[in-house]
Amino acid sequence: YNTPSASYLEVTPDSENDFGNYNCTAVNRIGQESLEFILVQADTPSSPSIDQVEPYSSTAQVQFDEPEATGGVPILKYKAEWRAVGEEVWHSKWYDAKEASMEGIVTIVGLKPETTYAVRLAALNGKGLGEISAASEFKTQPVHSPPPPASASSSTPVPLSPPDTTWPLPALATTEPAREPSAPKLEGQMGEDGNSIKVNLIKQDDGGSPIRHYLVRYRALSSEWKPEIRLPSGSDHVMLKSLDWNAEYEVYVVAENQQGKSKAAHFVFRTSAQPTAIPATLGGNSASYTFVSLLFSAVTLLLLC
The missing domain is CATH 2.60.40.10 (Immunoglobulins)
Known part of the structure; x- marks a missing residue:
């Protein structure tokens, strides 16, 4: 069937014979171009396995191994689910498989300090979402506060203000909690x-x-x-x-x-194409021979005219 932007061939396999190589050819008045693709029988992937979790105060890095069985087609995305222990609702986030598989790590954010969480993973391929892994528990770290300012020396006299004098309160400095850096x-x-x-x-x-x-x-x-x-x-x-x-x-x-x-x-x-080395002497002789040949051809043409 056709749409304004593309044409589609939909195949509904009825037997093993329907799987295999298909060739698609586009033809117009100038020429034609062909592309071959393979139709395979796919299944959803098995579950990834969580190796370890490295928690911070508000984030956690989950290190994992890819599924043993991809289902016959590439993994497209990974889904992480997490929740605090005692909660019923799972939070979730999708991660691009290409980026996640490169390091074998996904990072979950928005966590509360000093809280125990459970996390689990699942993989998605063209067939669908696969099995979900066993949950792994971890506890986030506390927020590291800066040291308190040094107290005033006891020998320093502190003048007392008259009771009818109003002093403005100093503005409290507000700092955002540290987080992961932005990509370079x-x-x-x-x-x-x-x-x-x-x-x-x-x-x-x-x-x-x-x-x-x-x-x-x-x-x-x-x-x-x-x-x-x-x-x-x-x-x-x-x-x-x-x-x-x-x-x-x-x-x-x-x-x-x-x-x-x-x-x-x-x-x-x-990268560039590999340069072809040509000896200078051969190049010079070839150029000389070409020039002589052209000159001779010109003289011959002049004589014929």
Whole structure:
């Protein structure tokens, strides 16, 4: 069936023979283009397993392992559910599978200090939402308050005010509680060699707590992730060298402070095609021969005319 924006082929399998390769071809007066896709029998994924929970005062980082069975199709999203012990209603949040699987961590926010919570996870693929994991309990940390101001020395005389004098109360300084930092902004500058890049890290809001370090992951698309790079908090760039030629890469950078990790900043770039080395002598002779051939052809044409 057709819509104003696209055409659809809907397949309702009746037997095993309906699964397999399908080829779609678009044709117009100029030419045609084909694309093959595979119809597979899918199931919902099994549950992820929670390895550990690292709690802070208002957030918690949940480290998990991916489901043993994906159901035959890729995982699209993860769903985290949590609630304080004694509550009946679960709070929930969805996380992009690509970003969550890169670190194997999801971060839940909006928690109360010194409170015991239970958290559980489930995975979603194209078939639907899979099994939910067993709940894991953790307790958030207390809020670390700044030390009280030093008291006045007992030897310092304090003048007494007359009872009819009204003194204005000092304004109380209000500070927002610390939170996770914002993701850094990324800018890339390709190297002259064509297969290296300098990725600049532009610091954003630190969330009220100093940045501890940056975590960098990168890979060529459809390839394995390279080992994680940990950069000091004062870093303003990372150099990626000896990359594959003519390949598209993706880079993720996360900032971390005492309260937790930021969302991952994402950057995509493509390296240059590998240059072809041509010996200078051959190039010079070839150019000379070409010039002589053209000159001879011109003379021949003149004589014929």
